[in-house]
Amino acid sequence: MNLYSLPFIPAEYFNEMTTSYEMMRKGQSVNGSEVIRQRKNGERMNMILTASPIYDGRGNPNGWSAIFKDITEWKLAQEHMKNSEKLSVAGQLAAGIAHEIRNPITSIKGFVQLMKAGLGDRQQYFDIMISEIERIELILSELLILAKPQTIKYERKDIRVLLSQVMTLLDSQAILNNVQFITQFMPGATHLYCDENQLKQVFINFIKNSIESMTAGGKLTVQVDSGHVQEMRIRIIDEGCGIPKEVMAKIGQPFYTTKANGTGLGFMVSKKIIENHSGNIKIESEVNKGTLIEMTLPISFNPALES
Numbered sequence: 255m256n257l258y259s260l261p262f263i264p265a266e267y268f269n270e271m272t273t274s275y276e277m278m279r280k281g282q283s284v285n286g287s288e289v290i291r292q293r294k295n296g297e298r299m300n301m302i303l304t305a306s307p308i309y310d311g312r313g314n315p316n317g318w319s320a321i322f323k324d325i326t327e328w329k330l331a332q333e334h335m336k337n338s339e340k341l342s343v344a345g346q347l348a349a350g351i352a353h354e355i356r357n358p359i360t361s362i363k364g365f366v367q368l369m370k371a372g373l374g375d376r377q378q379y380f381d382i383m384i385s386e387i388e389r390i391e392l393i394l395s396e397l398l399i400l401a402k403p404q405t406i407k408y409e410r411k412d413i414r415v416l417l418s419q420v421m422t423l424l425d426s427q428a429i430l431n432n433v434q435f436i437t438q439f440m441p442g443a444t445h446l447y448c449d450e451n452q453l454k455q456v457f458i459n460f461i462k463n464s465i466e467s468m469t470a471g472g473k474l475t476v477q478v479d480s481g482h483v484q485e486m487r488i489r490i491i492d493e494g495c496g497i498p499k500e501v502m503a504k505i506g507q508p509f510y511t512t513k514a515n516g517t518g519l520g521f522m523v524s525k526k527i528i529e530n531h532s533g534n535i536k537i538e539s540e541v542n543k544g545t546l547i548e549m550t551l552p553i554s555f556n557p558a559l560e561s
């Protein structure tokens with residue numbers, strides 16, 4: 255039978271099929287590789303393929319077995335989770351953002367009222383008003399970047415700039431919670447190939463977790479440490495409640511949260527994004543002392559050179 259005449263393999267996947275077939279002719283197995291197949295009606299299915307050669311009694315190859323597992327539903331659920339995470343971050347940021355924008359507006363209003371009454375030094379008022387308006391512009395432009403539909407675009411970006419922008423966005427939430435940001439950018443590499451929006455999403459998730467863990471306030475340290483060969487370590491260190499063992503074991507499982515209004519997706523999505531950047535995440539935590547989240551990212555990572 256000619257494999258290629260089977261209608262369940264879409265034409266553009268013939269090459270991949272040939273590769274699997276060749277592997278098995280050489281006596282190798284295909285272990286859980288993700289493939290696309292199609293139904294009779296042409297509908298596409300995401301599948302996991304596991305295949306291995308079969309030998310006769312004398313050890314000669316005389317066939318092969320293939321197991322397909324349909325993961326279409328699972329893929330859809332993952333996509334759905336990504337979207338709901340985006341919405342929830344936006345929703346949770348909204349309260350902080352409203353506050354952040356109301357402050358400069360209140361001060362602008364005050365100066366307009368003073369000027370209307372013919373009081374004070376107009377020139378000085380204008381300068382303050384312009385800087386307040388610029389702050390509103392900055393926050394809105396940050397929000398628009400995050401809200402835009404996400405197409406992944408890898409570019410060389412200064413990580414210190416991304417972190418500073420995220421801190422600006424979360425400033426009001428920090429102040430409301432009596433949390434003080436401390437930045438420690440150590441000398442060394444400053445740029446990484448990354449998707450700016452995705453990394454910002456990760457930084458927001460982790461910094462928000464840290465702010466939320468410090469119910470009585472405290473210091474939140476954001477570190478960039480490039481003193482290692484070929485890798486950058488970004489740390490978010492808080493003085494919050496810490497993570498007990500039983501929570502640590504479940505962190506990153508979808509929908510696992512200890513918060514009344516949490517979605518429990520923050521950590522999982524962040525981990526996935528960091529892994530997509532060929533990095534990894536380490537957590538160190540002590541109950542009632544605080545938590546350290548360390549992201550290690552390879553400086554050499556360049557998606558254009560990968561695959």
Ligand SMILES: Nc1ncnc2c1ncn2[C@@H]1O[C@H](COP(=O)(O)OP(=O)(O)OP(=O)(O)O)[C@@H](O)[C@H]1O
Nearest residue numbers: 463464467496511512513516517518519520521545
């Ligand atoms: N810095 C931290 N300090 C203490 N506990 C933390 C910290 N980060 C995460 N956790 C714990 O891990 C759980 C899962 O975190 P995750 O970010 O995935 O979801 P969440 O914060 O609960 O919800 P969401 O991210 O949607 O707001 C949290 O509910 C919290 O118990």
Ligand SMILES: [Mg+2]
Nearest residue numbers: 459463520521
């Ligand atoms: Mg969270």
